[in-house]
Amino acid sequence: MRNILRKEMKLSSSVLSYLFILFGLMFLLPGYPILCGAFFVSLGLFQSFQTAREANDIVFSALLPVAKKDVVIGKYLFVCLIEGCAFLLMAFAAVLRMTVFSQSVVYRSNALMNANFFALGMACVIFGMFNLIFVGGFFKTAYRFGRPFVTFIIAAFLLIFAAEALHHVPGMEALNAFGSEHIVLQVTLLAAGIVLYLLITVISCRRACGYFERIDL
C-alpha cells in the first residue's frame, strides 16, 4: 500500500493538490466564509484526478502487480492525506483564533462563521462529501468526473451556506462560540464531524472498489 501511495504522490498527482492545502489557512480570514477553504482544498484534489486521467494513470495502475481494489484504495489514501494536511492547518488556525486572538476585535465583530471546533467538524463533513460524491462518483466509470464534481460543488455550497446560517437561528448561537466557550459542545461537534468523515469515506471507498472491479478498462 505504501508503494501505491508513493505512486499517487509522485506520478499521478498535480502540484496544485499540494499547493491548495494552504487554503486551509483561510480559517484565519475574518469576514470570509472560512469553509470555502475546505472547498478549495477539494478543488486542488480535483486537479490531480484531471492530471491522472490525461496520463492514463488508471490503466497504468491497474497493470501494476496489485489487486484492482488497491488502485482505488491508493487514490483514497492520497485524497485523505491531502485532506488531513489541510485539516491540520485549519486546526492550527482555529486554535490560534480560539486562544491568542480570542479577544481580537476583528474576529469578535465578524458577521460570518467563527473559526472554532464546530467549523473544523464541518470542514470534515465537506471533505467527506468530496470523497463520497466526487471520488466515489469518479470510480463508477474511472474516467468521467464532470458530473460528480458539479454535484459536489452544489452539495459543498449548500453545506457551507447551512453552516454559516445555523448560528443565526435562535437557540443555536453556541455554534459560533469564541475561545473556550461551550467547549464540551464544540469538542462533541468536532468529534461527530471526524466520525462522519471516516464513516462516509470508508463506505464510499468500499463502494468505489466494487464499481471499479466491474469496469472494463
Add this chain to the structure above:
Amino acid sequence: MIIAEVKDLVKKYPSFELKSVSFALESGRITGFIGRNGAGKTTTIKSMLNMIHPDSGMIRFFDSPLTGNEAKIKKRIGYSAGTISWYPRKKIRDIVDIVKRFYDTWDEAEYRKYLELFSIDETKTPLELSEGMKVKVNLMLALSHRSEVLILDEPTSGLDPFSRNELLEIFTDLKNEGVAVFFSTHIISDIEKCADDIVYISQGRIVAAMQKADFIRQFSVAGESLEYTMLRLEGGAVHA
C-alpha cells in the same frame, strides 16, 4: 509445461463477441497471436490481465486462477501495451523508480542492459519520445523484472527493422531461459522468424492454436509463405 491457460473465454459487446476462446502457453516457447484489427486480440489480452471482465470462461497462470490471485500472478508477468504512453510529462527515470518498487524481482542490471540496448535516455519524458521509443520503454519495463510470462500487445509495431530484429532475438534468448513469450502482431514475418506456436483468431473465434509447423502443414499450400497463407485465410476461406 503449461504456464498460462485461457479456457472458453466469452465476452459479448453490442457489436463484437469473443467466442469461447481457448489456448495455452508453455514455458520456454514463443507464441504469436495473429488476427486482423478487431479480431479480438486486445480483448483477449486485456482479459488475461484482468482489465476487462469476461462473461464466462477461465484464466489461469501458474496453476492458479487469475481471479483472487491477481497481485501475486502479475508480479510474475511482464506486459507491454505497444505505443501507449504513461505520464507523458514525467521523466522515464521517475516512472521506473516508482514501478520497480512493486517488484521484488526487479533486476537493476537487466534494466541498465535494456536501457543501453534500446538507447533510451531515462532523463527524457514520454512526450519527447517517438512512437517506436515508447514501445521500447514499455518493453524495457516488462523485461526488467524477470517475468516468467511476457504478454506483449503489438510490441513490434512502430519499431524500425533493426530494433524489430533485436527484439526478436531477445524473445529467443528469453525463451531459452524458460520464459513464455506471447505477442500479438500484424507482422507475419515476425511470427515466421521466431514463433514456435501460433494462435490465430478471426472474428472473435480461435481458428487455430497449435505449433507453427502444424499450422503450416494444415493451412499453407506448398511453397506459400505464412504471410500469403494468412492473407488467403482472411480472404474468406476461414469462415466460408
